[in-house]
Amino acid sequence: METTNQTIEPDFIFGTLATDDLRLASIKKEHSGLWHGQRLSPQDPRPGESITVTIGVGPDISADRVTLYVTTDGSEPRGQHGVAENGFAIPLEKIHVDWDTLLWGYRDTWQASIPPQPAGTHVQYIIEAWQTVSGASVYAGRRIPRQVFGFFVDEQTVPQWLRDAVIYQIFVDRFAPDPDSDFIQTDTLNTHFGGTLKGITGRLDYLADLGITCVWLTPIFTSPTYHRYDATDFFSIDAMLGTEDDFRALVAEAHRRGIRVVLDFVANHISHRHPIFLQAQQNGGTPYADWFTFNNHPYDYDTFFGVKSMPKLNTDHPTARQYLIEAAQYWLRAGCDGYRLDHAQGPTHAFWSIFRRATRAVKPDSVTFGEVVEPPSLQRSFAGRMDGTLDFLLHQALRNFFAYNQLTASQFNAFLQRHMSYFPENFILPSFLDNHDMNRFLWVVNGDVRRLKLAALCQFTLPGPPIVYYGTEVGLSQKAHVGPMEECRLPMIWDEAAQDRQLLGFYEDVIALRHKGKAEWEKPRTVLALDDERGIYVYRVGRFTIALNNCDCPAEISLPHHETSRLELATVAGVSRTKTTGILQIPPYGGVCLKDMA
C-alpha cells in the first residue's frame, strides 16, 4: 500500500446537483409547471389500500381543474378535459395553496384517491390540468408531456438474502485474468486489462473465505469498451470475458459457495455501435428510430450526459422496453440473482415497475437496486419500483466525517438518525465507501489504513448491506486523483506480498461481525457518547456497542454495562479496557465493537 502526501480534497459529489445553481434550478423545476414527482401515498401500494396521488401546480400554470385518467387493465390511459377516452377519470381536489418565495408566486397542491386495487393490478395514469370558464367551457389544457405513470399493486418485499448480504463489487476487466494467466497489460488505464469470468470463478474461494455472500459484476455484455457500460448486444457475453457457458459455470460455482451474482444492467443507453442504433441512424423511417430521441436526425440525439457514444434509449417505447426486459429475464434464467440498475433515474418509474414485475416473475427472490445519485427524495420515490438504491448520501456523510472532518460527531449522528428514518422499511440502501466512479477512500485519507478501518467498522454496523469495492480489503489505492475515472480502477493485487494482509484480516473480521449481528443492524440505535471536540461517537445497536475515536489523539471512554460485554473487534492495536471501571482507551483513529454476553 502506497502512502502519498496529497492534500485531502473537498468532497466529490457524483451527480447532477453538485452546485448551488444546479440545486436551485432543480427546485425551480419541481415548483413550476405540473409536477407529480411520483408522490403516491403509500408510495408502494399494497392490495386493498387506497392510493393518494399528489400533484403540484406551479405559479406559471393557470388551472382550476386537474384530472387523472387511469387504467387498471394494462391499456394506455387516455382522456381530455375531464372525460376519459380509455379507462376512467378521477378529478383532483385542491388541498392547499402555498407561497413560493423562490418563484415569487403561489403554488397549489392537488390530490385524488385511486380506489383500492387487487393484487397484480397494473395501475397506469396520465395527468391533465386546465382552466374552465363559466363552469363548463374549456379554456386551455395542459398535461405532463408524454408521460404515462404506472405501478403494480403487489406484495413484493426485499428478499431477506439481500438484507443480510455482504456485497463485493467486481470491476470485471480489472479483477482477475484466467487462472494461471496474467493481466494482459498494466499501464494503459483506458483499455482492456483482461479480467475474465473464469478469472472470477477462480477467485470465488478467496471471496468465500472473506465472507462475501454476493458479487456485483460491472457489465459483462458485448461492448466495444473495457468498462462495458455501453452494450452492442444484451444477449451475449463479451467475447473477451468468456462464453455463456463460462457465465453459467461462474454462477453455479458461486451458488455452491453461498454467493449470489448480481449483474450491472444499463437500461438508460446503449452503444452507438449497437446494430439497432446503427439502423435507426441510417434510416429515420425504421421503427427503431423511435427507440431513441432524435432532435435532428441522424446526428443530434439524446445521450447519457452528452456522451455521443451512448445514445439514450426511450425505455417507454413498447419494443425497446420489451428488448430490455427480455434480456433481463434471459440472464436470470441463466442463473444470475438480480441487477444493479445503472443510472436508474434515466428510465421512468413506470419502466422499473414493469422491469421488477418481469424479473420477479422469472426468479421470485431476484433483486434490483438502483444507482440514483440525486437527492433522497428521488431515491425514496423508487420504493415499490425496485428494492432499493445505492446509498450515495451515506457515502458522502461517511467521507465528510471520517475523511474530510467536515462533519462533527453530533452532526454525523443527526444525519444518520434522519437518514434512517426517511426511507420506508421495505426499501434497502446498500452502503459503500467508494466505487468505480470516484477516488478510493484509502486514497482520500492519504493511505491511512486506520481511517479506512474506522469508516468500515461504522459502515458495517449500519442497516444497509455493505459493499466492498474490489481490492479495498488488500489496500488497493491509486496513483493519481481521478479525473480520468480509470485512476480508481487499477488492477486487483493478487500478489500476497503486495497485499496488506493485516487489512485483509480486518475485513474478514468485520464481515464476520456483520454476519454475527444479522437481523440486529436494522434495530433502533441509541447514542451513548458524542464529543465533537474529540471526535468521539459511541452508539449501541442490538447487542452491540460501537465506539469510534475519529481523532488523531487517544480517547478514554467510560462505558455503561461494561461488566456484561466483551470486546468483539478492534480496528487498531493498543486498545485497553479496565474491566472494573468500564474505561476504554482507544488509540487515535481506532474503533472497537463490544458485544453483550448472553
Place this chain on the structure above:
Amino acid sequence: METTNQTIEPDFIFGTLATDDLRLASIKKEHSGLWHGQRLSPQDPRPGESITVTIGVGPDISADRVTLYVTTDGSEPRGQHGVAENGFAIPLEKIHVDWDTLLWGYRDTWQASIPPQPAGTHVQYIIEAWQTVSGASVYAGRRIPRQVFGFFVDEQTVPQWLRDAVIYQIFVDRFAPDPDSDFIQTDTLNTHFGGTLKGITGRLDYLADLGITCVWLTPIFTSPTYHRYDATDFFSIDAMLGTEDDFRALVAEAHRRGIRVVLDFVANHISHRHPIFLQAQQNGGTPYADWFTFNNHPYDYDTFFGVKSMPKLNTDHPTARQYLIEAAQYWLRAGCDGYRLDHAQGPTHAFWSIFRRATRAVKPDSVTFGEVVEPPSLQRSFAGRMDGTLDFLLHQALRNFFAYNQLTASQFNAFLQRHMSYFPENFILPSFLDNHDMNRFLWVVNGDVRRLKLAALCQFTLPGPPIVYYGTEVGLSQKAHVGPMEECRLPMIWDEAAQDRQLLGFYEDVIALRHKGKAEWEKPRTVLALDDERGIYVYRVGRFTIALNNCDCPAEISLPHHETSRLELATVAGVSRTKTTGILQIPPYGGVCLKDMA
C-alpha cells in the same frame, strides 16, 4: 395631467426580497437553525381551541429534543433541558423528516399542542432544542435567541367599518395648507411644503363628496423631517402641522362626515434626535440604552435599513414597549380610529399582539393594519396580531397586468384566485395602486388615464378595502422617476383648471359603485371570459359583472344573462351594448360594470 413618452419600466418591488439572491438567502435562513415562523394552527387561536405549534429544525442543528416553555399568566417563560423554571414545559414531537435540496441536508418538523385557553389569556413561550446522550444526560442546548413569542387568545374580529371603507391616503405635508393659504414653496421636493391639519379639515367636504370613509394620514408627530417617519416625540403634533386642538377638530369634523381617521404609527424606529436616543447615546449606562441595540456604543447601533438617523427600537423592552403603547392609546383617546403600522415586520409579533390588545381596550372598534412588504407567508402570520396588512402582492399583480403586460389574463386570474384563498377570513388586505414609496400608477402608464381607470375598476371590485393615494383622482402624476421618493409626493392639485375633472368624476362613480356593492365584494367570484391574446377578463361577483378590455384594440364580448342586467359604470366613452344579443363592445383599455336588476 401631463403625458410623457417614457419607457414603461419593469416592476418595482419594494422590500427586502427583490432579487433571486435575497430570496435564496431568505429561504436558506428559514430552513436552517431553529425556525418557528409564527406557525400556529389556528394562526389566531380562539378561546377553547387547542393550539398546534410548529418548529423547523434545520440540517445544521443536531437535536433529539425540542421543548416549549409556556406561561399563561403574563409572566416570562423560562426553562432549560425540558424543565420549566417559570410556567410549564411542553415537549414537541418529531412529525416528519424532509430532504432539503437547497441546503443539501435533512430538516425536521416538530409539533406540540398548547391546551385550549380561556378568552383573554396571554400565551407566551420560548423554544429550545438540544441533544441527549444515553437518554438523560445533556449534550448541547440551543434556543431561538432572545425571543419570547406571544399572543392573546381572544375573539377579536376586523371591524365592519374597515371592511366597508374606501380609504384615502394623505401625505400630510403635501396635501393642503391652511385654508386660504398656499403651499409655502413648490420646488424643493425634499423639504416642507406646508400641508397642515387645518388644511385637511378644510378639504373634508371634498373627500366626503368623493365618497371617502377613512383617511390615513402619514405621520403627524413631532419630527425633524417633512415626511415625519422619524419622530422625536410621540405625544405631540408637529408644530408645523398645527396643535393638538387642530387634531381634535379634524377628527370631530371628519367623524361628523362619516370619515374615520387612521394615523401612521412607526414603532420600529425613532429619530436619532429623539431625547431618549440622545440620552442612550450619551450614556451607555442609562436604562434607555437598552431600548436600542448598540453593537458598539455610541455610534454603531441597529437602524432601519442602515439609515443612521433612524435607530431601531427594541420593542420587546418593557419600558420602550410601554412608551409606544401609551402613545397609541393617547391618540385613540384623542379621537383617532386606528393605525397603519409602518414597517410592521420590524417589531415582533409578540409586540403587535400586545399593541392590538391595548388599543382595542381603549377603543373597541379601532383598527390596525400593517405595512409588510415581505411575502404573503409572513403577512398571513400576523393574523390575530393585527387586522390585516397592506396588499403589496396584489399591487404588484395589478401593475404586472394593467401597466406592464407581464401577466396574461389567465395568469392574473389564477393569481387572484390563489391570493384570495390564501388568507384567513378574519384578515383584511387593503388594496392600492400606488403609495408614497413608488412611482405613481399614472406615471408608469405614461399618463394613459384609460389604463388607470381600468386598473381602478378592478381594484374597487376586489375584496380588500381600496386605498386612493391623494391626487390620483385628479390626475396628479410625477415629473421624473422615483429614485428620490419625493418624485411621487408632489403637492396636491387644488386648482380645478389643472385637475382632471373627468377622472375625478370617474373616481366618484367607482367609489359609489364600491359602496353600492358593500358586502358583495368578498363573495366568491366566477370567471366568465378569459382571453390571453386579446387581454379580456370578465368575472362575476355578487350581483355584478365586470368586463375588462386590457388591450389597445376594441373588444367584443358576449355576456350571458344580459337581459336582466344594466350598465352601471363604464371607464371609457363609446361602450355599446346590443340588448338582444348581449354583445358588449368595449373600446381599447375600457372596462364596464353591469349590475343585475332586482
